[in-house]
Amino acid sequence: MDKRLDEIAEAEAIFVDAMPDRNEREIVLRQLLRSADVANAIAPSAWAVTLLRDGFRLNVGQVEVLVFKVGIVRMNIAGHVGAAPFVGEGFFGANYRSLSKPQCAFEGDALQLKRVVGSIQAGHDRFIRLAALTAAGIPRKGTPFRRSHSEGLMLYARNFLASDASEVDRSDEWVPQEEMVGDNLFVEGARLTVQVNAFERNPKARAQCLAHYGMRCAVCDFSFEAVYGPVANSYIHVHHLKPLASIGKEYVVDPLVDLRPVCANCHAVIHLRMPPYEIDEVRAMLYDVTGGTQR
Structure with missing residues (x-):
């Protein structure tokens, strides 16, 4: 139990340092839980979130699907860059060779993410699904990043959002x-x-x-x-x-x-x-x- 508390405290310290603003932190943590939930619903053993010194990385299989570093969020998307709704500042092409095309990504800060997430979430969910399933449509079994999975970050995110809700x-x-x-x-x-x-x-x-x-x-x-x-x-x-x-x-x-x-x-x-x-x-x-x- 003490180890789990230590992991939560470490995640909180890193995340608060990387994103001091509480409202912006909520946006990013909510997206982390949302993306992990989608992956878990498709392939429960094939996703992991790695706590970095300045953020986190969520992988499904071998592919990054959501990355946060030093105040910037990157969400990978199944869709054509330049085609609505993946248009404008912050969108660019992506090329993960193990996944089918089209692919693109959004990159921006928490407030920019908040403005566009409603329109790009479905494309992000499709990208997670691509990463979670084999070419035959079978849920993947495992991810090489499971060894670095941070349950402490996941618990911190849930506790943070629950404490916000209780207020x-x-x-x-x-x-x-x-x-x-x-x-x-x-x-x-x-x-x-x-x-x-x-x-x-x-x-x-x-x-x-x-x-x-x-x-x-x-x-x-x-x-x-x-x-x-x-x-x-x-x-x-x-x-x-x-x-x-x-x-x-x-x-x-x-x-x-x-x-x-x-x-x-x-x-x-x-x-x-x-x-x-x-x-x-x-x-x-x-x-x-x-x-x-x-x-």
């Missing part, structure tokens, strides 16, 4: 079956009256749960962002393993013990009965139907 004022946000995340102790369950009885959800507990477990469903491994894009980059349900409605009183929540991220579909199935199904039970249902292959 948003959600005082007016009450959802009967949605969970939200206190500092050291997390008290939940205070009953409110909102036409129906609902239980108070603590947004900091949610944030800590997601910082630890990530944004993928604990049942089926589904990622909303990987499928729907940036509009869904922070969307996931958080499930209480011990239903608050069955407790009927305040209790102290441990976000890592009591909470799990789940997609909307799996969350609905979990609550098809009372008491709810266990996560392992729903996972077994999914495997029985798909023959052991997650969706």
